Amino acid sequence: MSGARHLYVHLPFCSSRCGYCDFVTVVGRRGQHRAYVDALLAELSLERETVAPRLESVFLGGGTPTFTEPEQLGRLLGALPQALEVTVEANPETVTPGLATLLRERGVTRVSLGVQSFRPHLLEVLGRQAGPDDAGRAVAILREARFDNISLDLIYGIPGQSATELEVDLEDALALEPEHLSCYELEAKPGTRFTHAHGDEIARQAEAMETYFERVVARVGAAGYRWYETANFCRSPELAGGRDLRSRHNLAYWRGRDYLGIGIGAVSTIRGRRWRTTPRLGEYLTALAARRRPAREMEELSPEVRRSERVLLGLRLDEPLPFAGLEGAFDWPAVERLEQAGLVRRREAALELTPRGRFLGGGVTAELLA
């Protein structure tokens, strides 16, 4: 059996921590960047068996991968296997001509910029370091370095964000003509400091913000983007010289493909097993310095669970989900009901959500699953 064709690399370092963030991050620690890259390469070499000789995608996520010491980032990129798509996440304020050149020279094909918003007060609420002009400057620098696949991340539903401010954020993002856009609703996790500080405001504006998702889809769609996943848009092929600009790496998740994740807190799913590597930096470095596998949390995925996940993930996409092999996962009377309510459509041997069904994808999936 061939190995995973998708590799995720977690680079946890950040200059500071944003209030709403729930990823595994480490602030500063420049002195440990070298040791961490050593550990990543050691982990990858221990997992040689699980990855395919030729990769389809590599994704460097964080943290802020571009906050990593340039020398170490360059060394890492140089040592990673080749792939058709290599994405690096970057914060706008970290993008310099030097960095852009480094990424380009080391085979990076795609940059995903964590813009979140263009409004200074909303950036401040989120605890972002970037100013409102940093995104435009970063895009210009990347274009200068001949990057032709740039993605922007936006967040909506920020405490205090009005509908007009959302529209203006979308205009500003579209004006930069990115190939790809990800728009996420802010998730205020209960019990976090962020929710403690802004929870009342979020509750107060919940009703008004109900329409934000629709506004995002309408505005971005009108600009010629394909709404190919719940929160993701890419420029339509006819406007992009026939290129398929969907994220290959993320498509792999939504299509239930195997992937290897390396680095602290990274998750892998290979041959029916899912594991999460320890999120503790010290533990991770010690284990790999001794060429041992770091501690992992292991989860066996039963065939039923795998089927449910296929449905849960597959219905996020704009392509029909084939029933083949998933028949047991569905509550068929519910499918019938939802079809009558105009939320799903059966197409030959596949199921797809109607546009309204996609806005209600979570509830629809909960209903559909047996």
Place this chain on the structure above:
Amino acid sequence: MNQARIRNFSIIAHIDHGKSTLADRILELTETVTGREMRAQVLDTMELERERGITIKAQAVRVAWKGHQLNLIDTPGHVDFTYEVSRSLQACEGALLVVDASQGVEAQTVANAYLAIENDLEIVPVVNKIDLPQADPDGTAAEIAELVGDQPERVLRISAKTGDGIEALLDALVERIPPPGGDASPEAPARALIFDSSYDQYRGVVAFVRVVDGSFAGREGLRAMAQGTRFEAEEVGFFSPTMRAAESLGAGEVGYVVTGLKDVSRLRVGDTLTSERRPAAEPLPGYKDVKPMVFAGLFPTDSDDYPDLRDALEKLKLNDAALFYEPETSQALGFGFRCGFLGLLHMEIVRERLEREFDLDLLVTAPNVAYVVLTKAGEELEVHNPAEMPAEVERTEEPYIRASIIVPKDYVGPVMELNTDRRGRFDHMEYLSEERVLLLYELPLAEIVLDYYDQLKSRTRGYASFDYDVIGFREGDLARVDVLIAGEPVDALSLIVHRNGAYARGRALVEKLREEIPRQLFDVPVQAAIGSRVIARETIKAKRKDVLAKCYGGDITRKRKLLERQKAGKKRMKQVGSVEVPQEAFLAVLNLDGGKK
């Protein structure tokens, strides 16, 4: 024992006026229990009774006092158990009427005192709690004397807590209450009134009896006259305070008969026991079948618990002859039981016992009363469930009550207003003292089963004391209001209301349901209708979004678990057509604030 030396009596009192404490003092003073055995409130056996301060089951205890045999027959303290109270009273010749010196006469005292008078009992009035700093023994004595038509000087003054006055009370009891008057001769045909029963899993049905004529011994063939049930008495005896076997029970005595019967329905309370050896020709008077007046559907929240609920009801019924139940199938709530109760408190107690003693998780629908319906075809029906009310009727009758309400005089206005709102008919008003007023009203029982009590409490700042008894059925201009959710009628939400109030009730109900039913994936209309005529409508707007924003390789497990939780939450919902309705919504009708007129 010679009948002249027997005294049979009950204690009647409002909740918390000290009945149980008085019983404890009597047991102590007569050395029926030693100090060490003394457990506060010996006679209340069930855990629930102890907690709520309510005595559900009557019991009888024999004590000795200065050469006399005194039988204290305990009575339930609440009007829902009027029938049980009157059975207990039938077994007595006298009653202690106990009133708290700091509270004065309460509505319940009035209702029970009338019952005792109707049963021709000698009433011994008693003012209790004279040790309390806020006690007003003279004022209270005057109120009781007024109520029972006695001299204030004859009202006994005691403190059950300190024991003050108890000895004098026992003496007065012997002196004032007449001895039993049955035929005590050995050859007299034996007759005993079954005034209560209990079920013991080893010994079967145990009957509590008051022997009227002749005598009963163990190992004797007996017969329940109304039902014709025959059995051999395994043992006879009395409580003192625990079970003590005896050779025989003679005329005038109170005690128990172990029947060995395994089916409680074969021995009805109120029936007359006689012996096969010397059978009586006529049963004792007073047997009547008790009719439940308040009904509600009981459904397990988890449908798998249905058999457990059935078993639990069967067991409860063993000790609660007044409990009625029959299987009910609701489209919305599934399989359950329609249960009949004597009143609201009885319902509350049954529900609590099911949940506590049998560990059941229940959904209890809004209660309704029993209706007597004459159909167009001329057929008479008794309807226990609004959903079963025929659409076309010739005439509908509903039960009426006589309500006794005692309030401080400043609250007379608000109480009258409430009663008028509830279709009440003013009957009588009387000043019990300068401050306190007794109001008598006739009201449809349906108007008090929902939130009357709460309303009365809030409009009188908790000062009102309320009691009622059912006085019969009367015709009413009633209409059945149905609720439709997404076009589907929901049987469990139908209600019967007076036609004048139907529109407001329907409106309040759909508004409440709109709040209680969460938004769904599509618009859901909620309607109230009389027949095919829609009288109120609301729409629960569909959700506009329901989706998890982000889902990548690291989140899949967490998102899947979230989804599994969401699915589990839906199991607690009931499916009405394509709509998920939370169980709480079925109680919406219980607390409609508006819409009363």
